[in-house]
Amino acid sequence: MTHKLLIINPGSTSTKVALFENQTQVIKKSIAHDPTTLKQFKRMIDQYGFRKQAILDFISEAGYDVNQMTAVVGRGGLLKPLASGTYRVNEAMISDLRNAIRGEHASNLGALIADAIAKPLSIPAFIVDPVVVDEMHDLARYTGMKEIERVSTFHALNQKAVAKRAAKDLGKPYESLNLIIAHLGGGISVGSHEQGKVIDVNNALDGDGPMSPERSGSVPLGPLYKMCFSGQYTLEDIKRKNYGEGGMVAYLGTNDGMEIMKRIQSGDPLATKIHEVMCYQISKEIGAASTVLKGQVDAIILTGGFAYNKLTTDLITSRVSFIAPVHIYPGEDEMLALAEGALRVLNQQEEVKVYA
């Protein structure tokens, strides 16, 4: 049987859309959203109608009929912590995403839009490996502040997909390998994969880990709380410094890796320095992950948009290759990973999970 899948992957600056016939991608587009248009929406949920219409317009302009779809699959958002897998979109999930119970993130729109398209067609809507997949071991959950617990929030979909691809290339089951996977995107997460489980990972959304193109990563607490109580900043100002206007954006005014590379090539000393700092911090996080895995590391994998850039991967490799061989899987496999997650359930190779 041929399953016709509509795949929806909302990101901070774009919505990626694809149609799949079983595992074959028929069309794909990354619909870029103008940052000034997005800024008009106060909350993420306010972008729902705008993004849904952009998806439907793309499908009809490409000459396809949404009525022919047999399932819709969205990227999963900030839900309660979950086991890895494929989940049917249900009312509990819709309600938690609408109320942003774990915060605002573009991926919250994946299930909402998938459900809105699927429901009138009486076809199922799914999410796969949302950003809250939680396989962390107990030790990783503690901080030094009793009131604050570490939670697992990372690029679970791409990390899991790339891990399985790398395992195949290494000729071993994912469940038999120890891998460190660094996703280098707009946000950065470094996961310690121990025999098929991500037992520790920095929280890519919450000021934890290395700086990224648009996030601050960890900063010393003392100066931060002085800033918070100085009266000079609102909570929103501080949040933006951590997320959206931190990292490369704070120092260089852009989160665009290509632009930063151009500046480096033209000899810009600040761009060169800040890029090196980001690579240094990523390498430190990889070093920390190697201790989580007690030095038993089969491979280090660099993935995400910045992994396309040789200067970035060379700088990181020069610091971490003593730990394990470094493999580069640039970009992301998220659309295929979403399609495959739905197909495993539709073809009854895996049981669909229920969000409660």
Ligand SMILES: Nc1ncnc2c1ncn2[C@@H]1O[C@H](COP(=O)(O)OP(=O)(O)OP(=O)(O)O)[C@@H](O)[C@H]1O
């Ligand atoms: N060839 C390249 N050289 C340098 N940087 C690049 C290249 N290609 C993409 N990038 C940068 O990678 C980043 C985006 O990566 P990616 O597409 O993985 O992230 P995203 O999907 O926007 O966010 P996230 O991965 O955090 O969800 C951007 O800063 C982009 O400019």
Ligand SMILES: CCCC(=O)O
């Ligand atoms: C938390 C993973 C997704 C992101 O960095 O935006």
